[in-house]
Amino acid sequence: MEINRSQDVGIEKSGFTEASGEVIVPHMKILVIEDDLEAAAYMTKAFREAGIVVDHASDGDSGLFMGSENAYDVLVIDRMLPRRDGLSVISELRKRGVNTPVLILSALGQVDDRVTGLRAGGDDYLPKPYAFSELLARVEVLGRRKGTPEQDMVYRVGDLELDRLSHEVKRAGKEILLQPREFRLLEYLMKNAGQVVTRTMLLENVWDYHFDPQTNVIDVHVSRLRSKIEKDFDKPLLKTIRGAGYMIKDEA
Amino acid sequence: MKRFFNRLRLMFRSTAVRLSGLYIILFALCAAFLVFYVTAMSERLLAQQTRQNLQEEINDINRAYNRGGMNLLLRMLDHRTRQPGANLYVIAGLNGEMLAGNVASVQPGVLETMGWTEMPFTYEPYSESPRPGRHMAIANVQQLDNGLRLMIGRDLGDPSRFRYIVRQALMVALTIMGVGALIIWFGIGRNALKRIDRMSAASQKIMAGDLSQRLPVGRSGDEFDRLSDSLNAMLGRIEKLNEGLRQVSDNIAHDLKTPLTRLRNKVADALGENDDTVRRNALEGIIGESDQLIRTFNALLMISRVEAGSIAAEMSPVELSAISADCAELYEPVADEAGLALTTEIEPGLTVNGNRELIGQAIFNLIDNAIKYAAEADGEPKIVVKLAKAADGLRLSVCDNGPGIPASKRDEVKKRFVRLDESRSKPGTGLGLSLVEAVMELHGGTLELSATNGDDAAVPGLTVTMVFPVVKG
Numbered sequence: 001m002e003i004n005r006s007q008d009v010g011i012e013k014s015g016f017t018e019a020s021g022e023v024i025v026p027h028m029k030i031l032v033i034e035d036d037l038e039a040a041a042y043m044t045k046a047f048r049e050a051g052i053v054v055d056h057a058s059d060g061d062s063g064l065f066m067g068s069e070n071a072y073d074v075l076v077i078d079r080m081l082p083r084r085d086g087l088s089v090i091s092e093l094r095k096r097g098v099n100t101p102v103l104i105l106s107a108l109g110q111v112d113d114r115v116t117g118l119r120a121g122g123d124d125y126l127p128k129p130y131a132f133s134e135l136l137a138r139v140e141v142l143g144r145r146k147g148t149p150e151q152d153m154v155y156r157v158g159d160l161e162l163d164r165l166s167h168e169v170k171r172a173g174k175e176i177l178l179q180p181r182e183f184r185l186l187e188y189l190m191k192n193a194g195q196v197v198t199r200t201m202l203l204e205n206v207w208d209y210h211f212d213p214q215t216n217v218i219d220v221h222v223s224r225l226r227s228k229i230e231k232d233f234d235k236p237l238l239k240t241i242r243g244a245g246y247m248i249k250d251e252a
Numbered sequence: 253m254k255r256f257f258n259r260l261r262l263m264f265r266s267t268a269v270r271l272s273g274l275y276i277i278l279f280a281l282c283a284a285f286l287v288f289y290v291t292a293m294s295e296r297l298l299a300q301q302t303r304q305n306l307q308e309e310i311n312d313i314n315r316a317y318n319r320g321g322m323n324l325l326l327r328m329l330d331h332r333t334r335q336p337g338a339n340l341y342v343i344a345g346l347n348g349e350m351l352a353g354n355v356a357s358v359q360p361g362v363l364e365t366m367g368w369t370e371m372p373f374t375y376e377p378y379s380e381s382p383r384p385g386r387h388m389a390i391a392n393v394q395q396l397d398n399g400l401r402l403m404i405g406r407d408l409g410d411p412s413r414f415r416y417i418v419r420q421a422l423m424v425a426l427t428i429m430g431v432g433a434l435i436i437w438f439g440i441g442r443n444a445l446k447r448i449d450r451m452s453a454a455s456q457k458i459m460a461g462d463l464s465q466r467l468p469v470g471r472s473g474d475e476f477d478r479l480s481d482s483l484n485a486m487l488g489r490i491e492k493l494n495e496g497l498r499q500v501s502d503n504i505a506h507d508l509k510t511p512l513t514r515l516r517n518k519v520a521d522a523l524g525e526n527d528d529t530v531r532r533n534a535l536e537g538i539i540g541e542s543d544q545l546i547r548t549f550n551a552l553l554m555i556s557r558v559e560a561g562s563i564a565a566e567m568s569p570v571e572l573s574a575i576s577a578d579c580a581e582l583y584e585p586v587a588d589e590a591g592l593a594l595t596t597e598i599e600p601g602l603t604v605n606g607n608r609e610l611i612g613q614a615i616f617n618l619i620d621n622a623i624k625y626a627a628e629a630d631g632e633p634k635i636v637v638k639l640a641k642a643a644d645g646l647r648l649s650v651c652d653n654g655p656g657i658p659a660s661k662r663d664e665v666k667k668r669f670v671r672l673d674e675s676r677s678k679p680g681t682g683l684g685l686s687l688v689e690a691v692m693e694l695h696g697g698t699l700e701l702s703a704t705n706g707d708d709a710a711v712p713g714l715t716v717t718m719v720f721p722v723v724k725g
Contacts (some may be wrong), residue, residue: 158324211609220585221585
C-alpha cells in the first residue's frame with residue numbers, strides 16, 4: 001500500500017489563474033485511488049498546486065480502508081484497480097454509510113460505462129484522457145456541493161439575483177428576461193458561484209448530454225447570456241477562465 | 253510398407269474412420285444377434301410343429317390301442333415303422349427295458365420320465381444297414397394301462413440341418429458384407445483424410461498470413477463443402493475487416509502524423525523562445541493542438557466502440573422529436589452567429605428505440621457540418637432540421653444549401669478520415685460522418701446523403717438523412 005500524505009501547501013500556489021491574476025483558494029482534502037503511479041503522481045502534484053490536500057492509495061483495498069477511515073471532501077476513484085475494482089469500492093463505501101462525493105475516472109469512457117458508474121453510487125464521471133483543468137473543476141464542484149444547500153431558493157452573486165421558484169432574474173433590482181435554457185445555464189453557474197465550470201460540465205448539467213462539445217456551441221450560449229446580464233451594467237460577473245471554462249463571481 | 257502403415261495409423265485417428273469402424277462393429281454385433289435369433293426362432297417353430305404332428309400321431313395310436321388293444325397297436329406300429337422317414341416307436345417294459353420298436357438304444361433315463369422330453373436326446377436308430385451315428389430326437393413317453401410304456405418320437409436330423417444351412421447362409425452374407433464395408437470404409441476414410449489434408453494445408457497458408465487463400469470446395473455440396481463454404485465466408489469477412497483495419501491504421505498513421513509534427517514544431521519553437529508571454533501563448537497553442545488530437549482519438553475510439561456494438565445494451569425508447577429539438581436549440585445561436593438561419597420542421601412525439609447520447613451526438617455532428625459548409629452558400633444560407641414519419645421509418649434530415657457533395661463522392665465521405673479537398677482547410681477530424689454512420693448501423697437504420705435542391709441545381713446543397721426503423725408496439 002502506498003500512501004502519499006501531502007503537507008497542506010496553503011495558499012501560495014493556485015490552480016486557476018484568472019485573467020486578472022487573482023488566486024482562487026479552494027481548501028479541501030481528497031483521496032485519489034489510482035494504480036497508475038505516474039498518473040497519480042501527476043495528479044497529486046497538480047492538486048497540491050491548486051491548494052488541495054491529497055492522499056493517494058494505489059489499490060482498491062487500501063483505498064476502501066482509507067476512504068472509510070478518514071474524512072475526505074471528495075474521492076477520486078479509478079475504475080480499474082488491482083485487488084478491488086473501483087465500482088466495488090464505491091458500493092462498499094456507500095454500504096458503510098460513507099457519503100463522500102465520488103468522481104469516477106475511467107479509461108472506458110463510454111455512455112453506458114458512465115451509467116453503470118453512476119448507478120454504483122458515483123457522483124460524477126470523467127473519461128480518460130481528460131484535461132487536468134476539467135478534473136480539478138469537477139472535484140472542486142463536488143467538494144463544495146456538501147456545503148451548498150440545495151434548498152436555497154434564491155441564488156445571489158453580487159447584485160445579480162436568481163429566483164429558482166419564480167424563475168425571475170434581477171440585477172440591481174432590474175428584471176432581466178432570459179430564455180428557459182439561458183435561465184438553466186445561469187442557474188447552474190450561480191449554484192457553483194466562485195467555482196470554475198467547464199464546457200463539458202455545462203453541456204452535461206444544462207443540456208444533459210455527456211460528451212465533449214467539440215465546437216464553440218457552449219461559448220456562444222454563454223456569451224449570449226453574458227450580454228444579457230452584463231450589457232447595461234458596469235461590473236462584469238461572468239468570467240472566462242482560459243483553458244478551463246467559466247466562472248461567475250462577484251469581484252468585490 | 254512403412255508409409256502404408258503410417259497412413260493407416262493416421263487413418264485410424266480420423267473421425268470418419270473411427271465412426272465408420274464403430275458402425276461396422278455395431279452392425280456386426282446386430283447381425284450376429286440376428287443370426288442366432290432367427291435360427292433359434294425357426295428351431296423353436298419347427299420343434300413346436302414337430303410336437304403337434306407327433307401329438308396327432310399319438311392320438312391316432314391311442315385310438316387304435318383303445319379299439320383293438322395291444323394287438324392292433326403292435327400291428328399299427330409294425331406297419332408304420334416300415335414307412336420311409338418313419339418316426340421313432342418304442343415299447344418298453346415296466347423297468348424301462350426296450351421290448352419292441354425301431355430304435356436300437358436311447359439316452360438313458362428318457363424312458364423313465366413320462367410326457368414330453370424336455371430337451372432333445374440322443375438315440376441310435378435300429379437298422380440292418382450299418383449306418384452308424386447317433387441322432388437327436390424329441391419324444392413323448394406314456395404308460396399304457398397294461399403297465400408297458402410307449403414312446404413315440406421324431407428324429408430331429410432335419411431341424412438341425414436346417415439350422416446349419418440358415419447359419420451358413422447368414423455367415424456367408426455377413427462375411428461378404430463385412431469385407432465390402434471394410435473396403436468402402438477404407439475408401440471413405442482415405443477420401444475424407446485427403447480432403448481434410450487439403451483443408452489443413454490451406455489453413456496453414458492462411459495462418460501464415462495469406463488471407464486471400466480459400467479452402468477447397470468440391471461440387472458435391474456435402475457437409476465438407478458446406479463447412480468449407482462457411483469457413484470461406486468467414487475468411488472473407490475477416491479479410492474485409494482486416495483490410496478495413498489496415499486502412500484505418502494507415503489513415504491514423506497519416507492523419508495523426510501531421511498534427512503530431514505540428515505539435516512537435518510548436519514545442520521546439522516554444523523552447524527556443526525567451527519572452528515569457530510569447531512562450532506562454534505558444535504553450536497554450538500546444539495544449540489546443542493536443543486537445544484536438546485527444547478529440548480525434550476519442551472520436552475514433554467512440555466509432556469503434558459503436559461499431560463493435562458494445563453500447564447496444566443501453567438502448568431504450570427515446571423521444572427523437574425532443575432530441576432533434578434539443579440539438580437544434582443548442583446550435584441555433586451558433587448558426588445565428590455564423591449568419592445562418594437554423595429552422596426546424598419537427599413532427600412531435602416520435603420515438604425510437606435507441607441511445608439518446610449517441611443520437612444526440614450524431615445530430616450535433618450533422619448540424620456542425622452543415623454550419624461549417626452552408627456558410628459558403630450564395631444568398632441566404634440556411635439549415636433546416638426535419639423530422640417526419642415516412643413509410644420506411646422515421647426520417648431525420650439536416651438540410652443545408654451549401655455547395656453540397658457530388659453524387660459520386662457521397663459514399664466516400666462516410667469513410668473515416670476522408671475529407672474532400674474542398675474542406676481540408678476547415679477544422680475537423682474527418683470522423684464526423686463515420687460516427688453518424690456507425691450510430692445508424694447500431695440503431696438498425698441507414699444514412700442517406702442527397703442534394704437539397706436537386707443534383708442539377710447551381711447550388712445543390714446537402715441533405716443528410718438518418719432513417720430510423722419504426723419501433724413496433
